[in-house]
Amino acid sequence: xxxxxxxxxxxxxxGVADAVAATDAVAATxxxxxxDGGTTGATAGAGTGPRRSVTRRSSNSFLGDAWVNVKRWNLxxxxxxxxxxxxxxxxxxxxxLFTQVFGQVATxxxxxxxxxxxxxxxxxxxxxxxxxxxxxxxxxIGLVNDIEEGMFEKVLVTPMSRAAVFxxxxxxxxxxxxxxxxxxxxxxxxxGAEITTGIAGALGIIAVGVLFSLWFVxxxxxxxxxxxxxxxxxxxxNLLQFPLLFLSSAFLPLDxxxxxxxxxxxxxxxxxxxxxxxxxxxxxxxxxVLGVAAFSEVWNTLVPALAVLGALDxxxxxxxxxxxxxxxxxxxx
Amino acid sequence: MSAIDxxxxxxxxxxxxxxxxxxxxxxPEGEFFGFLGPNGAGKTTAIKTFTTLLCPTxxxxxxxGFDVVEESRAVRESxxxxxxxxxxxxxxxxxxxxxxxxEAYGVPRGxxxxxxxxxxxxxxxxAAADKESGEFSGGMKKRLDAAMAxxxxxxxxxxxxxxxxxxxxxxxxxxxxxxxINEAGTTIFLTTQYLEEADQLCxxxxxxxxxxxxxxxxxxxxxxxxxxxxxDIDLDGGAAARERAAEIAADSDLFGDGAGVETTAAGIxxxxxxAREAGxxxxxxxxxxxxxxxxxxxxxxxxxxxxxxxxxxGADGGATDTDRDADGASGADGAGxxxxxxDGGTGR
Numbered sequence: 001x002x003x004x005x006x007x008x009x010x011x012x013x014x015g016v017a018d019a020v021a022a023t024d025a026v027a028a029t030x031x032x033x034x035x036d037g038g039t040t041g042a043t044a045g046a047g048t049g050p051r052r053s054v055t056r057r058s059s060n061s062f063l064g065d066a067w068v069n070v071k072r073w074n075l076x077x078x079x080x081x082x083x084x085x086x087x088x089x090x091x092x093x094x095x096x097l098f099t100q101v102f103g104q105v106a107t108x109x110x111x112x113x114x115x116x117x118x119x120x121x122x123x124x125x126x127x128x129x130x131x132x133x134x135x136x137x138x139x140x141i142g143l144v145n146d147i148e149e150g151m152f153e154k155v156l157v158t159p160m161s162r163a164a165v166f167x168x169x170x171x172x173x174x175x176x177x178x179x180x181x182x183x184x185x186x187x188x189x190x191x192g193a194e195i196t197t198g199i200a201g202a203l204g205i206i207a208v209g210v211l212f213s214l215w216f217v218x219x220x221x222x223x224x225x226x227x228x229x230x231x232x233x234x235x236x237x238n239l240l241q242f243p244l245l246f247l248s249s250a251f252l253p254l255d256x257x258x259x260x261x262x263x264x265x266x267x268x269x270x271x272x273x274x275x276x277x278x279x280x281x282x283x284x285x286x287x288x289v290l291g292v293a294a295f296s297e298v299w300n301t302l303v304p305a306l307a308v309l310g311a312l313d314x315x316x317x318x319x320x321x322x323x324x325x326x327x328x329x330x331x332x333x
Numbered sequence: 334m335s336a337i338d339x340x341x342x343x344x345x346x347x348x349x350x351x352x353x354x355x356x357x358x359x360x361p362e363g364e365f366f367g368f369l370g371p372n373g374a375g376k377t378t379a380i381k382t383f384t385t386l387l388c389p390t391x392x393x394x395x396x397x398g399f400d401v402v403e404e405s406r407a408v409r410e411s412x413x414x415x416x417x418x419x420x421x422x423x424x425x426x427x428x429x430x431x432x433x434x435x436e437a438y439g440v441p442r443g444x445x446x447x448x449x450x451x452x453x454x455x456x457x458x459x460a461a462a463d464k465e466s467g468e469f470s471g472g473m474k475k476r477l478d479a480a481m482a483x484x485x486x487x488x489x490x491x492x493x494x495x496x497x498x499x500x501x502x503x504x505x506x507x508x509x510x511x512x513x514i515n516e517a518g519t520t521i522f523l524t525t526q527y528l529e530e531a532d533q534l535c536x537x538x539x540x541x542x543x544x545x546x547x548x549x550x551x552x553x554x555x556x557x558x559x560x561x562x563x564x565d566i567d568l569d570g571g572a573a574a575r576e577r578a579a580e581i582a583a584d585s586d587l588f589g590d591g592a593g594v595e596t597t598a599a600g601i602x603x604x605x606x607x608a609r610e611a612g613x614x615x616x617x618x619x620x621x622x623x624x625x626x627x628x629x630x631x632x633x634x635x636x637x638x639x640x641x642x643x644x645x646x647g648a649d650g651g652a653t654d655t656d657r658d659a660d661g662a663s664g665a666d667g668a669g670x671x672x673x674x675x676d677g678g679t680g681r
Contacts, residue, residue: 068436150420158437159410
């Protein structure tokens with residue numbers, strides 16, 4: 001993403017620099033040749049050739065750099081479990097309240113034709129998507145914090161690949177989202193929801209949730225870079241969360257909702273995420289906004305939904321990468 | 334080979350601000366170099382250009398022999414950078430912060446544990462190594478930040494106003510670390526607003542004002558351009574008394590040639606290499622003339638004085654001592670001005 005990442009390594013220099021050895025001495029003893037000041041290091045460095053060699057890096061691969069960042073963000077998440085818990089609380093409240101309050105009424109609406117799907121089963125895929133949304137919001141907040149704490153710049157001045165830095169951060173967040181979705185699925189099953197497709201389906205739902213989260217992660221990071229302000233990012237992302245959830249197929253079948261909501265839902269990514277997760281939950285073609293019949297049953301929902309989400313991820317991901325790249329090279333001409 | 338070789342570097346921000354306007358520098362390996370200037374002079378912009386965080390609008394920079402634009406990754410591998418704002422991850426412990434830096438700079442796995450302990454010792458954070466760094470004092474955070482810039486033993490370290498906001502004790506400790514790594518052969522490029530800091534640490538200083546280097550030299554050379562130390566005398570008796578005192582100071586031959594005498598709001602100011610020796614004589618002369626001295630102070634030249642001497646204009650477009658004291662009260666600046674007076678008193 002940055003021309004700098006592609007450029008040459010200091011190449012060829014295998015030995016650990018002599019100049020480095022000079023620094024060794026001081027760290028150990030605290031006093032070397034005070035009298036002749038800098039000459040020790042300068043002479044040593046000059047002996048190694050036209051270009052000063054630097055400490056050899058043991059891991060400068062893309063994956064190595066990404067892993068370093070995965071570890072940091074995981075450590076931060078573990079250090080601050082509050083965030084993980086809080087972003088789960090609201091979806092759990094929704095899950096419990098909605099099934100208890102609307103369960104009776106909604107069950108009728110979702111089984112209009114025939115069928116005996118419980119509202120718990122119907123709702124869990126929606127809550128999965130809600131968890132993805134909530135968790136994705138924290139991604140941008142993490143970035144704003146990093147900018148405010150100076151870690152963003154500190155990382156930019158290391159030789160790590162910048163693409164790997166952001167890949168690592170996102171990977172850590174995606175892992176966290178997967179864990180949170182698993183928790184919700186477990187809770188849903190305890191409350192009486194049924195995953196028709198079993199363990200494989202549950203893993204599929206987690207995958208859908210992760211795929212769904214990426215566009216919102218991208219949006220949240222884009223907002224973070226643009227506003228560079230924690231409150232603005234949180235407010236903007238929370239403002240988006242509820243209209244997106246309610247104006248979709250998340251809580252009730254679309255044909256029981258007003259026309260304008262049906263229209264909005266057609267363009268709402270949440271509809272595609274929820275439909276894909278629900279198709280796996282019920283092992284059925286539940287897609288209402290697109291009439292695809294080219295595949296068999298579940299796949300008539302999954303293929304178009306995942307295609308839409310994938311395209312959205314790529315589009316918003318590209319915007320986020322562009323904005324991060326621009327922020328990384330600052331605002332100079 | 335030069336540690337930093339900058340040739341006519343300019344940097345213009347997207348909004349048209351010309352933050353750096355034609356800076357050329359040649360800093361040999363091992364030098365402790367200072368970039369001295371007031372807020373907004375372009376120090377941080379220049380340092381960000383040298384550390385690959387900004388691309389020069391025109392001109393070229395090589396750092397450790399690598400071009401900052403074409404070989405930016407090699408530059409980043411070969412430098413340490415301590416930003417003006419303390420940059421640590423407050424959710425990680427000191428040890429974890431340094432470990433992250435080790436990994437980011439690719440310190441070989443087998444050397445990491447030893448390196449981390451060594452650096453914790455160097456910056457005296459071994460006792461707090463496993464505490465979350467968010468709970469550290471400002472000075473501890475700065476020391477941790479400094480340690481993170483040194484993990485890969487870079488031959489060149491950039492320090493952007495490293496002691497701003499620290500109390501004198503914390504600042505002196507940091508100075509000690511910087512001296513030690515410089516004595517080991519590390520080239521240091523330091524920016525500061527305080528002549529005192531540059532004077533304490535740097536072999537050579539460039540004074541930057543409004544994006545341009547207006548003077549380069551050793552701290553001694555720069556201070557000689559001011560013309561010595563500064564004697565401030567406060568007087569009773571209004572403008573007439575001040576005029577009279579200025580005449581006495583100028584005529585008395587007490588200070589010899591090259592002394593500068595000016596009236597101020599409170600009295601007079603004499604700038605002279607003999608301010609210390611001849612100060613008492615001037616006070617006596619003033620008393621003999623029937624003038625009442627209500628206060629006096631001998632001090633080393635400050636950045637303001639250097640600026641005044643070099644540009645004919647005070648730092649920040651004519652900041653007075655009062656302005657600077659006001660800054661000091663807000664916390665950030667106190668560390669820089671207080672020791673200047675203390676050192677003056679020891680007859681350095």
